[in-house]
Amino acid sequence: MKTLVFALPGNEALAAALAVHLQAERGEAVIRRFPDGESYVRILSDVQDQKVVLVCTLHQPDQKLLPLYFMANTAKELGAAEVCLVAPYLAYMRQDKQFHPGEGVTSRYFADLLSGTVDRLYTIDPHLHRFHHMNELYAIPAQALHAAPIVAAWVKAHIDKPILIGPDEESLQWVSEVAGLADAPYLVLNKTRLGDREVQVTQPEMASYQQHTPVLVDDIISTARTMIETVQHLKQLTPQAPVCIGVHAVFAEGAYEALLQAGAAQVITCNTIPHISNGIQVDALLAEAIRT
Numbered sequence: 001m002k003t004l005v006f007a008l009p010g011n012e013a014l015a016a017a018l019a020v021h022l023q024a025e026r027g028e029a030v031i032r033r034f035p036d037g038e039s040y041v042r043i044l045s046d047v048q049d050q051k052v053v054l055v056c057t058l059h060q061p062d063q064k065l066l067p068l069y070f071m072a073n074t075a076k077e078l079g080a081a082e083v084c085l086v087a088p089y090l091a092y093m094r095q096d097k098q099f100h101p102g103e104g105v106t107s108r109y110f111a112d113l114l115s116g117t118v119d120r121l122y123t124i125d126p127h128l129h130r131f132h133h134m135n136e137l138y139a140i141p142a143q144a145l146h147a148a149p150i151v152a153a154w155v156k157a158h159i160d161k162p163i164l165i166g167p168d169e170e171s172l173q174w175v176s177e178v179a180g181l182a183d184a185p186y187l188v189l190n191k192t193r194l195g196d197r198e199v200q201v202t203q204p205e206m207a208s209y210q211q212h213t214p215v216l217v218d219d220i221i222s223t224a225r226t227m228i229e230t231v232q233h234l235k236q237l238t239p240q241a242p243v244c245i246g247v248h249a250v251f252a253e254g255a256y257e258a259l260l261q262a263g264a265a266q267v268i269t270c271n272t273i274p275h276i277s278n279g280i281q282v283d284a285l286l287a288e289a290i291r292t
Helices: 012-022 065-077 106-115 148-158 169-182 225-237 255-262 283-291
Strands: 003-007 029-033 039-043 051-055 082-086 120-124 142-145 162-166 186-188 191-195 198-201 213-221 243-249 266-270 278-280
Touching (some): 012 051, 039 065, 148 243, 255 266
Parallel strands (some): 051 082, 213 243
Antiparallel strands (some): 191 198
């Protein structure tokens, strides 16, 4: 059984890298929009009895979901043996409970939708908080891979004397793992969220780490308010300009630029979402999981 790797729009670079790692063929398809905004999908490759890998990271998911749904179902109708989704960033994970009356638990609804669309899912560091395992949400085999080892390898290779800083208590387990793998000390701060774009972060205790480079690590950088406030604290506490690392470069409009303007020496992300800050590659990590 051959493996065919298809890129949905915007995912061409990652799909090409995965095809090389997997020694797989690139699938050919036409995906476009009609003038009325509806999606058109046509698969040109022969997928009969083949393993189809659809590469589609799911930031800004609402505009991506229908083409993905149509691609997966077209592949199944054309006789694909298995349809796998590689979604390095997985959307709709943070609404994991009803916070206010009348809300929906959209993480569960989204999981139901994807579970009925593809046969298997691969993602990286999804925001698992109240749900602790992917199988609590997904009815298909869904593998959550972890970027901690490759983030730690980047830190070891590029930062001479790091002190890792996590933004809140939720980050403790993840930041401690990266720190352990990078042979570096770490601190975890307390964060209070006041709104979608406003947070309060406690000051880190930097007295013992004046010669260390602060490395702020988080899974998602969206508005960047947490990192911006932490960077502003650090400017008053240490002479070393901080480096900011995020797994997923979600970045609301202007957030990346604001983080650099706040005083970050460097902003580095994994290539789970295409962005100018991508400096840590997840290609081999994903390929290894797909092979096994």
